[in-house]
Amino acid sequence: MSDTQAVDTEEISPERVTKVGTNIGQWFRGIAGNRVLVYSFRRILTIIPLFIGISIITFALMYMIGDPLAYLIQQNPHIRPEDIDRLREALGLGQPPTQQYLIWLAGFARLDLGLTFFSREPVLTEIGKYLTETLKLQSTQFLISLVISIVLGVLAARFQNSWVDSGVSALALLGLSMPIFVFGNLLIFIFAGRGLDWFPAGKAHSTNVLPTDWSALWSGNIGQFFGSFFTYMGDTIWYMILPVATLVFASLALFTRLVRGSMLEILRQDYILSARANGLSERAVLISHGLRNALLPVVTYIGLFIGAVLAGAPITETVFSYPGLGQKFVEYVLRLDHPLIMGISMIITLMILVANLLTDIAYVWVDPRIEL
Amino acid sequence: MATVTDKDAKKKKTAADLIRVGDEAPVEKSPSHWTLVWRRFQKNKLATYGFFVIMVVTIIAILAPVISPNYPTSLDPLFDKYGGGGADERPSLKYPVGTDTLGRDLLARVVWGTKISLIVGIVASLVSTLIGVLLGLLAGYYRGLTEEIIMRLTDMFLAVPFLLIAIVAVSFLRSGRIEFLQNINHSTIMISVLGLFGWAGLARLVSAEVRRVMTLEYVQAAVCLGASDWRIITKHILPNILAPIIVITTLNMSGNILAEAGLTFLGFGDPSTVSWGRIVNDGVLNLQNNPEQVFVAGFGIFFLVLAFNIVGDALRDAMDPRLRE
Numbered sequence: 001m002s003d004t005q006a007v008d009t010e011e012i013s014p015e016r017v018t019k020v021g022t023n024i025g026q027w028f029r030g031i032a033g034n035r036v037l038v039y040s041f042r043r044i045l046t047i048i049p050l051f052i053g054i055s056i057i058t059f060a061l062m063y064m065i066g067d068p069l070a071y072l073i074q075q076n077p078h079i080r081p082e083d084i085d086r087l088r089e090a091l092g093l094g095q096p097p098t099q100q101y102l103i104w105l106a107g108f109a110r111l112d113l114g115l116t117f118f119s120r121e122p123v124l125t126e127i128g129k130y131l132t133e134t135l136k137l138q139s140t141q142f143l144i145s146l147v148i149s150i151v152l153g154v155l156a157a158r159f160q161n162s163w164v165d166s167g168v169s170a171l172a173l174l175g176l177s178m179p180i181f182v183f184g185n186l187l188i189f190i191f192a193g194r195g196l197d198w199f200p201a202g203k204a205h206s207t208n209v210l211p212t213d214w215s216a217l218w219s220g221n222i223g224q225f226f227g228s229f230f231t232y233m234g235d236t237i238w239y240m241i242l243p244v245a246t247l248v249f250a251s252l253a254l255f256t257r258l259v260r261g262s263m264l265e266i267l268r269q270d271y272i273l274s275a276r277a278n279g280l281s282e283r284a285v286l287i288s289h290g291l292r293n294a295l296l297p298v299v300t301y302i303g304l305f306i307g308a309v310l311a312g313a314p315i316t317e318t319v320f321s322y323p324g325l326g327q328k329f330v331e332y333v334l335r336l337d338h339p340l341i342m343g344i345s346m347i348i349t350l351m352i353l354v355a356n357l358l359t360d361i362a363y364v365w366v367d368p369r370i371e372l
Numbered sequence: 373m374a375t376v377t378d379k380d381a382k383k384k385k386t387a388a389d390l391i392r393v394g395d396e397a398p399v400e401k402s403p404s405h406w407t408l409v410w411r412r413f414q415k416n417k418l419a420t421y422g423f424f425v426i427m428v429v430t431i432i433a434i435l436a437p438v439i440s441p442n443y444p445t446s447l448d449p450l451f452d453k454y455g456g457g458g459a460d461e462r463p464s465l466k467y468p469v470g471t472d473t474l475g476r477d478l479l480a481r482v483v484w485g486t487k488i489s490l491i492v493g494i495v496a497s498l499v500s501t502l503i504g505v506l507l508g509l510l511a512g513y514y515r516g517l518t519e520e521i522i523m524r525l526t527d528m529f530l531a532v533p534f535l536l537i538a539i540v541a542v543s544f545l546r547s548g549r550i551e552f553l554q555n556i557n558h559s560t561i562m563i564s565v566l567g568l569f570g571w572a573g574l575a576r577l578v579s580a581e582v583r584r585v586m587t588l589e590y591v592q593a594a595v596c597l598g599a600s601d602w603r604i605i606t607k608h609i610l611p612n613i614l615a616p617i618i619v620i621t622t623l624n625m626s627g628n629i630l631a632e633a634g635l636t637f638l639g640f641g642d643p644s645t646v647s648w649g650r651i652v653n654d655g656v657l658n659l660q661n662n663p664e665q666v667f668v669a670g671f672g673i674f675f676l677v678l679a680f681n682i683v684g685d686a687l688r689d690a691m692d693p694r695l696r697e
Contacts, residue, residue, distance in 0.1 A: 046527075053528045054537075061540045066547045173685075177678035179630055181637045181652060182670030185659055189667075194660045314535055315634050319656075326535075330638055333539055341540065348533045356531065 036365045043360060047353050052105070054349050059101045059342060068093065068117055068336040091117055093338075104342055114339040123343040127325070131347075133204055134313055134324035137240060141247035146302075149252050153259025154291060157267060168256060175253030184246040184319035191242060199242050202321035209235040243320045258301050262294040269293075296366060303359025306352060412690035419686030425679035433486040441468075441477060444484040444646045448475035460662050469668050472654055481646050482669050488647035489676060492562045492632040497624035499567030501574060505617060508578025509605055512586070522575065529572035538631065541565045542640045558642035562632045570628065574620055581613040615691035622687055626680035633673050648673050 031037055069088060073079055088094050092103065092114070107114055113123035156168035192201035200206075212232045216225040266272065267290055275289045314326030321327065325344055332340045403411075413419055432439065442449040448457050454466050461471040469478040511522040545561045548554040585591060591608050599608075635641060636649030643650065648669040655665025 046524075049524070050528050050531055054532055057532075058537060058540060061537070061544045064547070064549050065540070065544045066549060173678065173681055177626065177674055177681050179633050179637075179670060179673045179677070181634065182667070182674060185652075185656065185666050185670065189659055189663055314539070314638060318638055329536060330539065333543055334639075345533060345536045345540070348536060349531060352531050352533060 036361065039364050040357075040361050043357050047357060050353060051346070051350065055105065055108075055342070055346050056101065058345050058349075059097075059104065062336075062338060062341050063097050063100075065333075066336060068338060071335065104339075108346065113343045116340050117337045118335065123339045126340065127343055127347060130323060130325045130328050133322065134317070134326065136236070137243055137247065137317075137322065137324060138313065140240060141244045141251065144244065145248045145252045145255055148248070149255035149259055150291070150295075152252075152256045154263055154286060154294075156256070156260045157263035157290075158286060160264065165260075168260065172253040172256045175249050175251075178249065180246060180250050180315050181319050183249055184243070184316060187242050187246060188319070200239055201242075204236070204239050204322055204324075205232075206235050206239075243316055243322055246316050246319070255298075255302065258298050259294065262297045263290060266290050266294045296363070300359050300363050303355050303362075306355040409690045413686055416686040416689065418682050419690075422679040422682035422686065425675060426683065429486050429676055429679075430490060432483060433490050436484050436487060440480045440483040442480040444481040445476060445644070449477055449480075460658060460665075462662065463664060470662060470664050472651070472665055473658060478651070478665060478668060481651050482648070482672055484646045485648045485651055485669060486672070486676075488559055488562075488645065489629050489632065489673065491559050492566065493625045493629035493676075493680070495559075496563045496566035496570065496628040496632075497621050499563060500570035500624060501617065501621045503567070504571035504574030505578050507571070508575040509582055509609070511575070512579035512582025513601070513605060513609070519579070523579070526572045526575045529569065530576070532569060534569055535631075535634070538565050538569060538635060539638065539640055541569070542635055546640070546642065558645035558647065562635065562641070566628045566631055570624060574617070574624075577616060577620065578613060581616065582609055585609050585612050619684060619688040619691060622680060622684035626677040626684065629673065629677050629680065 068091070069084060072087075073084060085094075092100060095103070104114070111124070113127075115121060116123055116126055119126070152168045152171070156165045159165055188201045189195055191198050209231055210228060213225055213228040216222075216228065272285060272289055275285045280289075313324060314330050316322070317324040317327035318330060325348070329341070329344045332344070448459075448471065450466055451457055457466055457471070457475070459471060459473055459475040461467055461475070463470045467477050467479065469482065472478055472481070507522050507526070511519040511526075542561055542565055545553060545556060545565065586609070591604065594604050594608050632641075632647070633649035633652070636647050637653045639653060641647060641650055651669035652666050652673075655662065655669070658665050
């Protein structure tokens with residue numbers, strides 16, 4: 001790659017430089033020569049069949065669970081057969097399954113996920129409501145566990161085979177082995193309810209705290225705005241502490257092991273030895289020479305774990321009855337709300353695919369040695 | 373010095389043996405690879421603990437009908453004997469771990485529940501290992517179109533949001549919509565779902581390992597000598613990539629135990645089957661009054677999974693000391 005670039009720079013003459021803006025062929029060649037762009041384009045194309053494959057599996061499994069109308073019919077014994085047929089047509093359940101799937105896929109391409117069976121609201125608004133809560137939880141836990149795991153991992157690698165290392169490894173082992181619902185319940189038992197009663201045991205907000213009053217900001221009533229803002233923020237954080245602690249405990253183990261392993265590998269390199277030999281401080285060696293290089297594989301792996309992180313949400317959210325995507329998914333599978341099941345699972349799939357894509361692209365971008 | 377002669381003669385004989393060509397081989401054989409692995413594994417104190425826990429749980433699972441004090445689904449089985457009992461009983465001499473909301477003996481339920489966790493954890497990871505190794509070998513050995521198809525399939529299964537699809541799949545298998553699936557039991561459902569969705573990572577690893585091993589000289593030599601594909605795969609490739617496969621299978625077992633417990637905890641298992649996730653699910657509503665209803669089975673899962681993780685880590689250290697970090 002670098003060879004061709006070197007040749008290119010030699011060939012550039014003043015007249016050619018002026019032509020670049022006008023010549024479409026040259027412009028196109030410039031695009032085609034940009035390895036990151038080409039790679040991204042190729043990877044984006046591979047996402048589409050993956051997405052379609054997963055959606056076919058999900059739809060087939062979901063379709064075969066049962067008839068969404070059975071519950072309704074059971075609830076209302078006086079419903080007439082023609083009403084059932086009418087309802088079936090109205091909900092789009094009249095067509096054969098292949099056609100239903102194609103209609104859903106075409107809708108997804110237009111960002112129209114249909115209406116839910118029960119509340120008859122657009123699926124996207126329904127999902128948006130829960131997605132904010134889930135993302136709030138997940139991004140907070142992600143940042144916290146990343147920071148803690150980097151500190152712990154670097155310490156464990158620096159003091160390898162000491163008590164620090166054993167302690168960190170033991171913590172990681174505990175985190176890997178602890179079922180997330182048992183740890184969540186343990187936290188509830190200790191810190192909520194009849195335990196210490198420091199934090200609420202469930203839900204995301206107090207019922208008596210109103211959301212932030214944004215209209216007060218526009219009307220110039222700054223005091224009222226900040227008052228409601230901080231009350232709401234405090235309330236949110238108060239409710240988030242236990243779920244976030246549960247999630248951090250679970251993902252800390254994975255991240256710490258990664259950071260430690262990658263850091264140990266880097267600390268064995270020659271340039272670390274030469275940095276030490278040059279008399280750099282331990283901090284400079286660890287942070288600017290060690291950690292910066294060790295984080296590269298960590299970032300890639302973490303991108304791959306995002307799927308596990310997002311899919312792990314249902315259990316935590318159920319334990320804390322947190323109104324997030326995962327808990328709602330569990331609820332809607334039991335109710336067989338087809339548009340919502342498809343919507344939630346495919347949006348999470350898409351997020352996983354995009355996260356994998358971004359990590360791959362970032363990896364290619366950062367490390368020029370990777371051949372495409 | 374008559375006594376010394378025996379020993380000297382023996383010494384001389386062995387030394388001479390080593391020099392002479394065509395005589396019998398020296399008695400002392402160098403230890404095989406697996407002996408070395410076993411020795412290194414035994415040196416690991418923690419691994420002995422993990423192995424011990426797994427053995428104890430296995431024995432409990434096998435002997436459950438014998439050692440369990442009561443039948444796990446009978447309501448207040450000791451109703452007539454002694455005082456006390458009933459629903460939500462705290463631990464007592466009558467019921468050592470108490471009873472659940474329906475008055476069933478929790479100790480009996482926990483003892484009977486070991487079976488499901490063990491069987492699902494072990495068999496599901498064996499199933500996914502079988503699929504993963506088979507597809508990985510095919511992809512890595514035959515390359516070309518086969519590899520392309522299998523690798524795209526692997527990519528797809530790696531991107532699946534596992535828990536969500538597993539929830540849908542378990543609901544489907546339990547619904548009994550298809551006739552021959554109607555009498556399928558809880559552990560079979562869990563094994564098939566966890567097995568069918570858990571092989572992708574292993575397949576990718578195996579195919580990469582096969583590609584690496586294929587470039588080595590002894591495999592090239594076997595190819596040149598005209599060995600059949602089957603012989604090359606089973607005699608030359610498979611033994612050399614066995615270590616990571618065994619390690620990942622062991623670590624998968626802990627993951628599968630957790631996944632089964634998680635799915636049953638969410639209420640997607642069979643409600644009439646006694647399993648640890650189910651016990652926790654039943655006890656959650658009584659968390660504040662009867663914490664033992666949640667934590668006895670919950671910490672049972674924890675210790676079993678911990679044991680599998682420890683054994684997996686120890687196996688990894690023993691099989692390939694370079695992987696230790």
